[in-house]
Amino acid sequence: MxxxxxxxxxxxxxxxxxxxxxxxxxxxxxxxxxxxxxxxxxxxxxxxxxxxxxxxxxxxxxxxxxxxxxxxxxxxxxxxxxxxxxxxxxxxxxxxxxxxxxxxxxxxxxxxxxxxxxxxxxxxxxxxxxxxxxxxxxxxxxxxxxxxxxxxxxxxxxxxxxxxxxxxxxxxxxxxxxxxxxxxxxxxxxxxxxxxxxxxxxxxxxxxxxxxxxxxxxxxxxxxxxxxxxxxxxxxxxxxxxxxxxxxxxxxxxxxINPRGSKDHPEGCDFDGTPICSMGQRMVYWGSDTKTGTNKYRCPHVMGKYDCPHGSAWCSQSSYGLVVKTKVEDDPRMNCLPAxxxxxxxxxxxxxxxxxxxxxxxxxxxxxxxxxxxxxxxxxxxxxxxxxxxxxxxxxxxxxxxxxxxx
Structure with a gap:
C-alpha cells in the first residue's frame, strides 16, 4: 500500500x-x-x-x-x-x-x-x-x-x-x-x-x-x-x-528485488537477503546496528515463528538460539540498512x-x-x-x- x-x-x-x-x-x-x-x-x-x-x-x-x-x-x-x-x-x-x-x-x-x-x-x-x-x-x-x-x-x-x-x-x-x-x-x-x-x-x-x-x-x-x-x-x-x-x-x-534476478542470491539466504536456518526457514529480524552497518537475525524456533523438531539445540547450545549477522558492505544489494x-x-x-x-x-x-x-x-x-x-x-x-x- x-x-x-x-x-x-x-x-x-x-x-x-x-x-x-x-x-x-x-x-x-x-x-x-x-x-x-x-x-x-x-x-x-x-x-x-x-x-x-x-x-x-x-x-x-x-x-x-x-x-x-x-x-x-x-x-x-x-x-x-x-x-x-x-x-x-x-x-x-x-x-x-x-x-x-x-x-x-x-x-x-x-x-x-x-x-x-x-x-x-x-x-x-x-x-x-x-x-x-x-x-x-x-x-x-x-x-x-x-x-x-x-x-x-x-x-x-x-x-x-x-x-x-x-x-x-x-x-x-x-x-x-x-x-x-x-x-x-x-x-x-x-x-x-x-x-x-x-x-x-x-x-x-x-x-x-x-x-x-x-x-x-x-x-x-x-x-x-x-x-x-x-x-x-x-x-x-x-x-x-x-x-x-x-x-x-x-x-x-x-x-x-526484481523477480527476474531473485534467484541470484547468496547461498544460505532467501531471495531478499534474509538468512535461512539449517531447517530451511527464514530467520527472524532482530534489529540493526547503524555504527557497524549490520543486521541481526535470530533462530525462528526460539522466536516462536517455527516449531523445529530438533529444537534450538540443533544449531546452537545457547538458550538465546542461533544468531546470524549480515553486513551491508559485504553485499549492498542483499543487505540493506534498515533491512x-x-x-x-x-x-x-x-x-x-x-x-x-x-x-x-x-x-x-x-x-x-x-x-x-x-x-x-x-x-x-x-x-x-x-x-x-x-x-x-x-x-x-x-x-x-x-x-x-x-x-
Whole structure:
C-alpha cells in the first residue's frame, strides 16, 4: 500500500490564483541573469526585444499550458505581457525560434540545456536555503514522453538524439509501448520538487541514468548534507547501483528485488537477503546496528515463528538460539540498512511516490507531455522549462505563506 506523504505546501495552491497574479508570482522568483549573459548576442528581431522577457514568456507558456510558440505570440499580443510594453510589438514566432536555438545548446555531461540548467540549479539552491528541500531521501524514476513526430520502424532509427520506441509496465503490470522519449528526474521526497533531470530517447534503460542523476543531485546539494537514501523501483535493481551509492555517495539504495534476478542470491539466504536456518526457514529480524552497518537475525524456533523438531539445540547450545549477522558492505544489494521487508524500510521506500506526484504535476499542470517540437535538444528544453515553472511556483507559494505567517 502506498501512503501519501505530507508536504510542506501544495503546488495546486498556486493554481487557485488568477492567471495574471499566478504568473506575476512565479516570474518574480526567477533569476534570469545566467541566460542574459549567454544569450546577450542572440538575434532578437529587427526592433530588439528583451531576452529576459522572452525567457519569461517561455516559462509562462508552460505554466499556462500554451501548446505552440505561435499561440504564445498571440497571447502575448492580447493579455499575456510578461514584461513587454503595451505600446511596443511583441517578438515574432521566428524571433522566438532563434532564441530557442540558442537555448538548446546542451551541457555534454548531462544533456540538459546549459543556460537553463544554471537557472534550474539556482532555483534548487534557493529552495534548499528556504528549507523546502531536505536531504534525507531522494526518489528517482522516469516517465514516458510521447513524441510529436510520426513514429518510424526501429530499423530506420539511427543515433541517440531522436525519438525511439520504449516499453515498460504500468502500475497495473500491463506492458505499454510508445514512440518518444523518457524524462528521468530525481525528486526530493520532502518537498516533491525536482533536483536533477535528464531526457533520453525512450529505448534508454532506466538503470543507466541512476548514477548520473545521483551525481547531479550531489552537485546541486554541494553545500548541504548529502542524501542518506535513494528510493527507486525494481527496474533499477542492479548490483552496480547499490555499490556506487554506498561507496561513492555514502548513501543507501532502497530498491525492491526484481523477480527476474531473485534467484541470484547468496547461498544460505532467501531471495531478499534474509538468512535461512539449517531447517530451511527464514530467520527472524532482530534489529540493526547503524555504527557497524549490520543486521541481526535470530533462530525462528526460539522466536516462536517455527516449531523445529530438533529444537534450538540443533544449531546452537545457547538458550538465546542461533544468531546470524549480515553486513551491508559485504553485499549492498542483499543487505540493506534498515533491512529489506521491515517496517522502517517500507516506510522509507513509500516516500518514492513523491516522484510520481511530481510527474503528475509536470504533465497535468505544466504541459510536460504536450510536445509540439521535435528532437532531443528541444524536448529537453521543453521539460526543463516545465521543471523551472514547478520550482518557481512552489517557491512563490512558500514565500507567500511565510509572509502571511509574519503578518
Amino acid at each position: 502506498y501512503l501519501l506523504q505530507p508536504t510542506l505546501f501544495s503546488f495546486e495552491e498556486l493554481l487557485k490564483f488568477e492567471p495574471e497574479t499566478r504568473l506575476q508570482k512565479v516570474l518574480s522568483v526567477l533569476d534570469l541573469s545566467p541566460a542574459l549573459t549567454v544569450v546577450k548576442k542572440a538575434v532578437v528581431g529587427p526592433k530588439g526585444h528583451c531576452v529576459g522577457n522572452m525567457i519569461s514568456a517561455l516559462v509562462a507558456k508552460q505554466l499556462e499550458q500554451i501548446p505552440t510558440v505561435a499561440a504564445l505570440v498571440k497571447r502575448l499580443s492580447e493579455d499575456l505581457r510578461c514584461g513587454f510594453s503595451l505600446s511596443a510589438s511583441v517578438p515574432s514566432e521566428s524571433t522566438f525560434s532563434r532564441l530557442i536555438k540558442k537555448l538548446t545548446v546542451t551541457d555534454e555531461k548531462n544533456g540538459t540545456p546549459s543556460v537553463l540548467k544554471e537557472i534550474f540549479d539556482n532555483l534548487v539552491k534557493n529552495a534548499r536555503a528556504m528549507g523546502l528541500i531536505g536531504s534525507e531521501c531522494i526518489a528517482i524514476d522516469s516517465s514516458k514522453i510521447d513524441a510529436y513526430e510520426k513514429s518510424r520502424p526501429k530499423k530506420d532509427l539511427k543515433g541517440d538524439k531522436t525519438a525511439n520506441w520504449g516499453a515498460k509496465r504500468d502500475t497495473h503490470g500491463n506492458q505499454i509501448t510508445w514512440f518518444g522519449y523518457k524524462a528521468h528526474i530525481a525528486v526530493d521526497c520532502q518537498s516533491e520538487l525536482p533536483i536533477a533531470l535528464m531526457v533520453t530517447p525512450a529505448n534508454t534503460h532506466d538503470a543507466k541514468l541512476a548514477i548520473p542523476l545521483i551525481e547531479l543531485v550531489n552537485q546541486s546539494l554541494a553545500d548541504a548534507r548529502k542524501p542518506k537514501y535513494y528510493a527507486m523501483d525494481m527496474g533499477y535493481d542492479s548490483k552496480e547501483i547499490y555499490s556506487e551509492v554506498m561507496t561513492k555517495f555514502k548513501g543507501q539504495a532502497l530498491i525492491p 529489506r521487508g521491515t517496517r522502517n524500510w517500507q516506510k522509507l521506500y513509500n516516500k518514492r511516490t513523491a516522484v510520481e506526484r511530481c510527474f503528475g504535476r509536470l504533465k497535468q499542470h505544466l504541459g510536460a507531455n504536450s510536445l509540439r517540437t521535435r528532437g532531443l535538444e528541444k524536448v529537453t528544453l521543453h521539460i526543463t522549462l516545465s521543471c523551472i515553472a514547478l520550482l518557481a511556483g512552489s517557491i512563490a507559494v512558500a514565500k507567500l505563506k511565510n509572509i502571511k505567517q509574519v503578518a
